[in-house]
Amino acid sequence: MLTLQEVEHIAILARLELSAEEKERFRRQLSAILEYAARLQELDTSGIPPTSSVLPPRSVLRPDAVEPGLSVEELLKNAPRSENGQFRVPPVLGLE
């Protein structure tokens, strides 16, 4: 059902590097799952609103008041690579 190309496309969208073996395995497994999920098409949902939250809609808002956040040290404590208080990433985007 899913082609190898489609699997590769999704993997790029999701930023996941997959081995050739993984691509084929996922292709099979995801196809089976999606085929099973296709049974939802049996149901007539015309006029049925989607549920994006089980809670009733109401505005939950916060007052506009400043509160202390994290210090640079705390934020950078978990950082893999940093420089002068900033996070460091490779200079090239890599998107062609």
Add this chain to the structure above:
Amino acid sequence: MTDLTQLTLRQAHQALESGECSSLELTRATLERIERLEPKLHAFITLTPELALEQAAQADQLRARWRREGGELPPLLGLPLAVKDLLCLAGVRCTCGSRILENFIPPYTATSVERLLTAGMVVIGKTNTDEYAMGSSTENSAYGPTRNPWNLRHVPGGSSGGSAAAVSARLAAAALGTDTGGSVRQPASFCGITGLKPTYGRVSRYGLVAYGSSLDSVGAFGRTAQDVALVFSQMAGYDRRDATSMDLPLPAIQLEDDDSSLAGLRIGVPDEYFIQGIQPEVENAVRRAIVSFEALGAFVSPVSLPHTEYALPVYYLIAPAEASANLARYDGIRFGARLDSDNILDLFTRTRGQMFGAEVKRRIMLGTYALSAGYYDAYYGQAQKVRTLIKRDFEQAFEKVDLIAAPVAPSTAFRFDEHLDDPLAMYLEDVFTLPANLAGVPGLAFPVGFDSNNLPIGMQLMGPHFREDLLFRAAHAYQQTTDWHQRAPSLS
């Protein structure tokens, strides 16, 4: 001398009250038992013995002050708690069962955990979990699986397998878990203990690492409904840091020791949950339990939840879709593991590709596909609409009954590697628990028997939104007249 680790929260509280033991003694006994049994069970990813002893000492000081000044000794003060490694505790690493967060130390504590710490509980460690809560057996943890205390060759269930095993093996009287598709109720059932999935929005999700944001809930394990109710009452309630937490008062949950009448309670039994393929012993035990409810005064009648069979495809489109976005933040930049490269695209794809486990990658792919251009309407869009139908099923049923009784899983705990290369078969384990998450209703699982292999059988009660009190009342009554919940696995 009582084995302190065998005490329930309630019993331990009484022991602390009477002075029979101190929190330090209780905590030490717990830590010793853990040391002995952990090599077999592997319920924990990170143990926090120093922190626990510190907190226990503080609790004992507060207890001494209480003794002098009088008043009521807080019911959870000084009692040990295990916390699923998906809930953040400041200063302690939170791995989420993943290699990517192997060294991540959050600077904040989850609200649910914070409230229990304020109540004086003692955190003994972070328990094992399927990676990012994705799994039904805890086999997807990057830190190795947890074993079922009733039979070490069987899974404890998942994703909160570590917490369930810990409580079952008496490594803690209470533990926190999370339930997105059944991850508290199913392991509770597999491990013979009581587990609560609260109403969505009842317990704050702040500090819970997100998997399926519209489905996630923080739940609790204990050996009795009374114990679970105690933990729930303490951690539930509005939190301004969670815009999806409801500002509703908590009903008083008083469960007295001789409360066993359920006169006036209407329990519905949905045909759709008693499908072909259920292990016969499971079905029998559940039906027997339902008869017990009748004997306690409840009025039992059939109800229909017609869209139950669609819960699985709906869940396995919505949860992965939300997960695909929730896990996009793991990019190796601000925290977590990083496989460096000379360009950003490779940095992202390599880090994520090599450090996420297979199940996580599979769900991210599934979710990305369900949301992608051209497929949104047929998959995610349709799933959202069918979700409405499933939610309405419950609303309509609750017009006729107060509670719904059902099995938790189609079988008792299965063996390791049983669903090794068949993710769909693994997903099918969740058929009975998923609907409650999709509808947002609360569910309470508790033991109702054992199969011929001495593996626990659980059942669940589901209730209307925000009626956890009804669940506790019914389960408590059942536990007053049965002793399944008092059985312990034989571990030395």
Add this chain to the structure above:
Amino acid sequence: MTDYEAVIGLETHIQLNTKTKIFCSCKADSWSDAPNTNICPVCSGLPGVLPVPNKAAIEKGMLLAAAMHAEIQPLSYFDRKNYFYPDLPKGYQISQYDMPLARGGYMQLPLPDGSVRQVSIHKLHIEEDAGKTKNENGLRLIDFNRCGVPLIEMVTGPDLRSADEAAQYLTRLRQLLRWLGVSEADMEKAHLRCDANVSIRPKGAAYLNPKTEIKNVNSIEAVREAVGKEIERQIREVEAGHKIEAWTLEWDEDAGVLRKMRSKETEADYRYFREPDLLPVRIHEEWKQKVLSKLPELPLERRNRFINQYGLPEYDADILTGDRSLSEYFETAVKTYSGDPKRVSNWLMNDVLRMLNESGLTADQLKLTPQFLAEIIKLVDAGTINNNTGKNLLEKVQQTGRPPAKLVEEEGLARVSDDSAIRSVCQEVLAESPKEVESYKSGKVTLIGWFVGQVMKKMRGKADPNIARKILEELLG
């Protein structure tokens, strides 16, 4: 030879001036802060944290929507816009997709030829900002200070017809944003960001041709220049028989040229879906009315009213309504003065405006209140002081904050019209300048001006120069 018309649409991002960010309680403004000093777990996308929307951000969005004549929606949703970029911590941006805060809207742009260009608004929604990427010494560094700042994205229809109109729209928009108090709208500080979509077509055609997108224009003048150059380029290309391709162009401010950006990957698939961590925004009529009751008369409305009600020329009206507090100052002064509004306008546009520009104050911060200004003009009208004294008095009142009448009294600034006083000074001057008297009597009558000057000097400007002149002429025979 075909006559072409340009078809321009502008996409703007407006940084709201709330105190805190949109989904967390960090400060919103971190322009002068060191990198990564204005962050918290929520805006830096750490695991397990949740967004909570800022009420003030929604309310400012509502004000802007109303001022742009858009319909505020009673129910709107937040959505996740999913894409990967190093400065986007969560890997998605919380924005709005198909159920935004407001729908529709327009701005009526007055054009120099007197006509009005109706610029339609196609999109108006609220979203969060991302962080900043910097390239320093070959390193790419990320600063998350700006993550989570509330933005309003506003997109016009393809309704503008020239580079000047595009600049005009931005000028009016900036004015409006400051007028409403919802944004500082300083393009250089990225409070107001703009991308321009440009295409051309034969004049009178109704269809749209492929458009190019211009990015990295950081000032209104840059927009004007870049759009102008692109229109010219497209006309050249089409005349040469080439087709216009949908390029993305980057403006190079230093070189003053547009460069084709490396073409992006195929149109990004943002996989929008409802933000599950946030409930929809419900705007009840009551809340809406409460917020909109704060909606002031809008700049263009006030401009037109000044023209009609006070009979002011367009030029005056434009300047006086350029800034909200200035326009309010003007009206208060006119009400107090209750005379010819043009007179107040002249005083305001020349001397008071200069004072404001030099001091950097806003009109409501002046010690020279509108009531004081009216008083000064009245004093000049009545002849109590002369014009020059009046101008100097403006400064004095601004410095001291004291009422003009009091200052006139204390410093003896009143114009002297008393004949005898002037007469004696005139006699003095003539007595002291025999040579000039001689010259005058020999025919150099232009010296009368000099004599008047001398009298004015002696009387420290307080004499009525006309009376002085008459007396001198009389004395000189």
